[in-house]
Amino acid sequence: MNFRFLAGTIYGLILNTEEEWDKIRSENRSAGYFSRNLVLPLILLTSASAFLGSFLFIDTGLSSSYSVLTGIRHFILFFVTIHGTAFFFSKAAKYFNTDCDPESSFKLAAGSIMPLLLCQIVSLLFESFIFVNLLAFYGLYIFWTGISSLSNPPSDKKIHLLLSESAIFLVLFVAVNKIITILFDKIYYALPL
Numbered sequence: 001m002n003f004r005f006l007a008g009t010i011y012g013l014i015l016n017t018e019e020e021w022d023k024i025r026s027e028n029r030s031a032g033y034f035s036r037n038l039v040l041p042l043i044l045l046t047s048a049s050a051f052l053g054s055f056l057f058i059d060t061g062l063s064s065s066y067s068v069l070t071g072i073r074h075f076i077l078f079f080v081t082i083h084g085t086a087f088f089f090s091k092a093a094k095y096f097n098t099d100c101d102p103e104s105s106f107k108l109a110a111g112s113i114m115p116l117l118l119c120q121i122v123s124l125l126f127e128s129f130i131f132v133n134l135l136a137f138y139g140l141y142i143f144w145t146g147i148s149s150l151s152n153p154p155s156d157k158k159i160h161l162l163l164s165e166s167a168i169f170l171v172l173f174v175a176v177n178k179i180i181t182i183l184f185d186k187i188y189y190a191l192p193l
Contacts, residue, residue: 002037009038010118013111013142021149024107031086031106039082039110042117047075049125057127065191069184074124077176078117084172085109085165092164098153100161108150112143113169140166 012020051071055064083106090105100108116136123130140162147153147161 001041003041005033005037006041009111010114013114014138017142017145018149021111021146024111024146025149031103034107034110035083038114039079042114042121043075043078043082046078046117046120046124047071049121050074053125053127057125062188063191066188069188073180073184074120076180077173078113078120080176081169081172082109082113084176085113085169088168088172089165092168093151093153093161096153096157096160096164098147098151098157098161100147100151100153104150108143108146108165109169111146112139112165115139115142 009020009024012023048071050073051067054070055067086102086106086109089109090100090102093100093105115138116133119133119136122132143165144158144162147158153161
């Protein structure tokens with residue numbers, strides 16, 4: 001895990017978005033590298049935050065295994081959602097006359113969902129900071145600047161690409177969350193107390 005890459009990419013995408021996307025394009029790192037060094041650490045921190053927030057601050061009257069399942073649920077939720085968004089967006093981009101290969105699609109998904117993961121780290125740990133999640137909308141701007149840098153779409157199609165990526169993310173997030181919640185609730189209530 002390259003912590004310098006993690007911190008530099010987060011800092012760059014938040015404060016110098018256009019320059020960071022140009023740097024990402026010129027470095028030509030693989031989607032696997034992004035997954036291991038940007039997405040995975042953030043998802044692990046989000047999962048740990050969900051576990052700790054559920055364990056320490058939420059008085060549900062449930063056993064501690066519920067907190068463990070909450071952390072695992074958030075890990076699976078974000079992992080599947082980010083990778084699924086990248087996969088389906090690379091297919092959807094072709095309908096808008098944009099050549100967005102799976103590598104670029106994953107980088108766009110990872111970069112644009114990164115603000116949400118950062119917000120989730122705070123709001124899952126401290127439930128009273130749920131308003132912080134509004135800052136995740138900055139991911140739309142990160143996507144907007146990144147799509148121009150990584151795949152150079154027709155200018156009239158950028159809004160369509162932004163909306164399609166957002167819709168894909170939302171549908172996957174809601175569907176995966178619903179499925180995993182049902183599954184994990186059944187697992188939790190099947191466990192002996």
